[in-house]
Amino acid sequence: MKKLLIFALALCPHFINSQKADPEKGAFAHTFSIVARDTITGEMAVGVQSHWFSVGALVPWGRAGVGVVATQSFVNPAYGPEGLNLMAEGIPAGEALSRLVEKDEGRAYRQVAFLDANGGVSAYTGDKCVEYAEDLTGKNFSVQANMMLTDKVVPAMAEAFMRYSDYPLAERVMEVLKAAQKAGGDIRGKQSAALIVVGPEKTSKLWEDKKIDLRVDDHKNPIQELERLLKVERAYEHMNNGDLAVEAGNTQKALEEYGAAEKMFPDNLEMKFWKAVAMANSGMLEEAKTVFQKIFEKDENWKEMLKRLPASGLLNLSPEEIKSITNE
Structure with a gap:
């Protein structure tokens, strides 16, 4: 297998416009x-699993209000940023992918999928990709x-994507990954997985581009671990909403959000706090x-944390009330 990989990488340019490939710099997944795209929310997602370290660093690409890309097999990572740039210019997914495939000398070894913000989708599998x-x-x-x-x-x-149409997009993608693994998955086994979700509207704020960005770089059950992380992500969405409610002075809303998070992870001390x-x-x-x-009783550091909150305006209690809580 190593000889096959080295030979193929020697033939394939690392970037689309490269003249010569460097096997030492090649990447494969x-x-x-x-x-996928959610027709109701407009969110777009990429989900991936591989028997290779840190697949999330290579395969999934996305930009809010623009589209998503999965580039795999003998990976040409340039399909990600270059594909997104083309779709950002209004070029449909199919045309954008065709343009890049056409000028890629290593196209026979590529597998790529583009999806744009309008729901346009296109995929390509080179005839030298390893079966199935x-x-x-x-x-x-x-x-x-x-x-x-x-096969x-x-x-x-x-079939899984259609069956779980009533799920939120991220959870729907997780069902697709689980179905793939159940049907046999990667012939070599499993090692890493990733999930990204981007929003339907373009944003100039890079920190708002990805709504979900989760990676499992090395794990014996990466899909299971990715699903656990997604649950944590959902719980902390409630925590973040609670924080925003506190900032807005809406204590009742904050209480509801923090309570929802705690129900998901009842042993998490921060959520209880x-x-x-x-x-x-x-x-x-x-x-x-x-x-x-x-x-x-579990961790006295939270007692010190409590005493620091009034100065930041996050706890509206008098010094006497604070002492009644800390018993000091």
């Missing part, structure tokens, strides 16, 4: 992936895979004391 290798496009999605154990993987992915802060700020001091005491 034999894998399965999905690019194919792509399947549908309305607002494309699934693609190479070096799979069986059932790609159809199983497409901020819920208790919201309770104290809303006049539920006695109820908050009970929660604080349980937190302090």
